[in-house]
Amino acid sequence: MKLLADENMPYVQELFGDWADITTCPGRDVSPEQLIDVDVLLVRSITQVNKALLAKANRLRFVGTATIGCDHIDTEFLTERGIAFASAPGCNKVAVGDYVLAALLKVAVHKNWQLKHKTLAVVGVGNTGSQVVQRARALGMKVLQCDPFKALSCPQSSPTDFVDLKQALTADIVSFHVPITRGGAHPTWHLLGKAEIAELKSEQVLINACRGEVWDNAALLARQLSNTPLTLVIDVWEDEPNVLVPLVPHVLLATPHIAGYSLEGKARGTFALYQALAELEQLTPAHSLAQLLPAPAFTRVELAACLDQPLLARLVGLVYDINLDDAAFRAALGQPGFFDRLRKQYPERRELASLQLVLDTITADPAQAQALGFKV
Ligand SMILES: NC(=O)C1=CN([C@@H]2O[C@H](COP(=O)(O)OP(=O)(O)OC[C@H]3O[C@@H](n4cnc5c(N)ncnc54)[C@H](O)[C@@H]3O)[C@@H](O)[C@H]2O)C=CC1
């Protein structure tokens, strides 16, 4: 079988090499001509898979995206054409949790905050949002959850568990984890629009690690240029790979859509498609995910101290230093193609769970360390 894959997808050769002749190319450059005689197309979030792209795909029978978000795929069209489809729900949720934890710890230093005295609202409490809820609770924060769909399906939960967006937007920190939707009961396009931005207080912190179009970037820039700017952490931008350049100096942490870019997260994405294709074609998978991943740089730390905020920040920084991503972004900003280049050349990043903490149970709580994302 002939397989075409985004070149930024790790382990394609290792996993699909026994089954297919593989060609790779930049995800933004996939063309209709390249899909002639291709049986399997594997993409990430930057390839728009639609009628125009598939115009010449005479043999295509499987499309897989190694991502959580599926907004770049016209799934109705695939169904119409009888092309099987798979995505990778949850594949990089842990990486997003790590990213937000790292960001929270940087915000805390910047604002001289004890996070345990602060409230975090999570907007969208699915796979990634739940990771953030878990970590924030482990930090001792008060957590507000905003998810009208989840609120409906959890009638047994206490009425204070879920709040509406208006109330969520009163929290000290608000972290967004929704898919981008333009219709339905609760569309998320510009969920944080001009009116919502106007209501926010300058002490508040906002984090976007879902999709850029969930925030009105121009309205945010206007707010940042006022006398009452907000504290912003931005991983995803409206109209990527373009970035509203004047906004960047007014952002505390700016990164190029890499919240989910742990090696484990990317590998899980490719692996989910490997399993889906095996099922479709009735092939026997011969590889395991664990075999593929190299040993991490740091595997074990013994601690005799209490896991307080400064120590936690050092431990997180040992595995994932978000400042490096922010510095690389600012250094490259404005260079042609910088956004995609940073993503393509992204250094190997491991999840916090790759580091085992050996704790003195008198001074530290293993359950807390685990909820923060470490192996215990
Ligand atoms: N920055 C990055 O690297 C990454 C970004 N993402 C983005 O994050 C999004 C969320 O990912 P998951 O948590 O895995 O998806 P998910 O589908 O597990 O959860 C999304 C949640 O948002 C809720 N939701 C939908 N509309 C809402 C609204 N108007 N208000 C509040 N909640 C709403 C849904 O009910 C659902 O519980 C993905 O769709 C993707 O676009 C995902 C992974 C990595």
Ligand SMILES: O=C(O)C(=O)[C@H](O)COP(=O)(O)O
């Ligand atoms: O999983 C998702 O959804 C994401 O946003 C991806 O992590 C983004 O990575 P790329 O697919 O753009 O490489």
